[in-house]
Amino acid sequence: MIRSDTIVASATAPGRGAISIIRLSGPQCVQIAQTLSGKLLKPRIATFGSIISQSEVIDTGIWIYFAGPHSFTGEDTVEFQGHGGPVVTQTILHLMTHLGARLAEPGEFSQRAFLNGKIDLTQAEAISDLINASSVSAVKAANNSLQGNFADQVNSIISHLITLRTQIEAHIDFPDEDIEPQSINAFSLAITDIKTDIDKLVQSAHEGAKLNRSAEIVLIGEPNAGKSSLLNALARAPLAIVTDIPGTTRDLIRHELLIDGLEIRITDTAGIRSTTDIIETEGINRAIKALQAADLVLCLFDERHQQISEDTVQNLIGILPNIPVGLLNTKIDIHRKPINNQTRYPLLEVSSKTGEGLPEFRNWLLEKLNLTTHAETPFLARQRHLEHLKHANLHIKAADHHHVAVETIDLIAEDLRLTQNALSEITGRFTSDDLLTSIFSTFCIGK
Ligand SMILES: Nc1nc2c(ncn2[C@@H]2O[C@H](COP(=O)(O)OP(=O)(O)O)[C@@H](O)[C@H]2O)c(=O)[nH]1
Ligand SMILES: [Mg+2]
CATH class of the missing domain: 3.30.1360.120 (Probable tRNA modification gtpase trme; domain 1)
Structure with a gap:
């Protein structure tokens, strides 16, 4: 002590x-x-x-x-x-x-x-993340990290690395002796296995990192579909200008909402249409860019649509792999005829004017963002973890790239050492004092 x-x-x-x-x-x-x-x-x-x-x-x-x-x-x-x-x-x-x-x-x-x-270190960070959690999923993931699940996964890879390094470094001491073919095989296999494990961890960490911030929802639709009105209705404030003139919203308008303790950042965008207006075109480009960072994309359609096909959606948002999409039938106070939904996405009905459908929509949002999106997330990742995992990934790939032989063995040994260092930084086994100070200084006083 x-x-x-x-x-x-x-x-x-x-x-x-x-x-x-x-x-x-x-x-x-x-x-x-x-x-x-x-x-x-x-x-x-x-x-x-x-x-x-x-x-x-x-x-x-x-x-x-x-x-x-x-x-x-x-x-x-x-x-x-x-x-x-x-x-x-x-x-x-x-x-x-x-x-x-x-x-x-x-x-x-x-x-x-x-x-x-x-x-x-991952458990210490999880304490702070638990306190700052902005959704039930984030709470669960922070608790997973706090119980050491994330550290266990990292440590298990580190222990494989140590075993492998011990065997490989033994060969460096005897550079004149050839490496047995079965050892070459075993080393290559072990390196590939470690690479696969790190790849998996990187994937989970990217999912887990999404939980460490507010959920991003982007509203997309043709001009006049009712996007700005929906933002205003959810925010209960006239944040965005609403008119019946198509092309009113030109820049991104963002608002942080708290629904049942879940922090949501909702972005209103310029309506998607072909236009020669330079400002509107820039607004549309920004809208399309905002889609890439979204946790959920909502496509709004008003009475001008009797049916929505996969193509209709694709024309609006393109192809967004791995981002959940929801459809909203807007202005139901003035048109009661249901839209024929031919897509795989769920369709909800709302009126921003009368508020009809909004409570159901809010509940659906909660369920979607809290449970569906991140249901499998095993731990809560920080940017710092992503950086170290990225380095670990680069070094193990470099090790994997070499053909195991007497001439390459010390290069491989060095790549494995760097992989291990990068992973050890995550749990704090190998961390500089400066880094520790910067991590802990973001905590609350008294924690
Ligand atoms: N009756 C009715 N009109 C709406 C509703 N939502 C929007 N509008 C009207 O539709 C027009 C376009 O709305 P706006 O929110 O600016 O659409 P945006 O271009 O998609 O942002 C405006 O005249 C709004 O008053 C609604 O729920 N009911
Ligand atoms: Mg608008």
């Missing part, structure tokens, strides 16, 4: 609330807590007590002592659950710092847990 000073922070959100939790971690925490409470604290026993300063009661609450290494940080830790007022909390923090604690930096508790080997 790393010896360190004692840190303190409020672990609950700032502001007024029923309860405020103050957390101390480090060698002096028990002494500080016992001085303030006048009680003898026993590990894992909740002790009711007050905080007394100069014979005045500042707060009354519950003290809990977690003796290291059986605590979150791995050090001695004490939590005080008191009343949730900002002045009370500040006063207690002040008293604790006066007795020798230091105010914690953001993420410092998690950083200590990492440094003391209680969690790896």
Whole structure:
């Protein structure tokens, strides 16, 4: 365990609330807590007590002592659950710092847990991601990472790499001896297997990375299909200009919505049509570009369409592999005749004017974005993970590219070493101090 000073922070959100939790971690925490409470604290026993300063009661609450290494940080830790007022909390923090604690930096508790080997880097990040999760799928994926599923997958590849490297490096020491044909075979196979495993991990990580941000929905349709009106109805504010003049919306208009706790970014676009107007053409190009980054594309059709075929949809959005598409029949307050849907995509009916169909549409969105899109996501990936996986992928591909022989063996060994380093950076087994500081500084204070 790393010896360190004692840190303190409020672990609950700032502001007024029923309860405020103050957390101390480090060698002096028990002494500080016992001085303030006048009680003898026993590990894992909740002790009711007050905080007394100069014979005045500042707060009354519950003290809990977690003796290291059986605590979150791995050090001695004490939590005080008191009343949730900002002045009370500040006063207690002040008293604790006066007795020798230091105010914690953001993420410092998690950083200590990492440094003391209680969690790896992916688990530490998952704690922060769980707190910031913007959907139920993100919560599930963050918990998967927190339980170590992501790290397990990375570590399993690393352990195969270590076995292979040990065997391969043995040959480097004897450059005059030929490598047995069966060893050449075994090495090539092992390299290909590792490459396949890394490929799979890259794929899952790309899926998992989508969960780390708001879901992107793009509205697409011919001019006047009702896109801007739908954005306004969902946002409950006149964000986009609505007129019956085709070509009114020219730039992308984005709005963040919160539906049942799910963060959604919805983008209104210029209607797709052929036009000679330079500004409108640029708007259409932007609309098409926005489609590529979407988690869900919604194609809007009004009464001008009696039927929708796969071609109709393809004319609007082209071919978008792997991006879910939904169809919306708009303005149902003025035309009741159902549209004949000949596509494989679901069709919903809405009126932005009367609000009819909007609650069902919202529920459908939730289900689609929360459950369907990311149902199989095994973990929540960050940009940092994607970068390291990309490097691992490049190096293992380079290793795979060589024909295994005495002349190439040290090049292969070097590629494998670099692959392993890239993977180890994900779990933090091989990470610079600068990187650690930048990761933990994005955490909340008290976490
Ligand atoms: N009756 C009715 N009119 C609508 C509805 N949604 C849009 N409109 C009208 O259709 C026209 C085009 O709407 P707009 O939202 O600007 O379409 P956009 O070009 O796709 O953005 C406007 O005159 C709107 O008032 C609706 O639900 N019901
Ligand atoms: Mg518009």
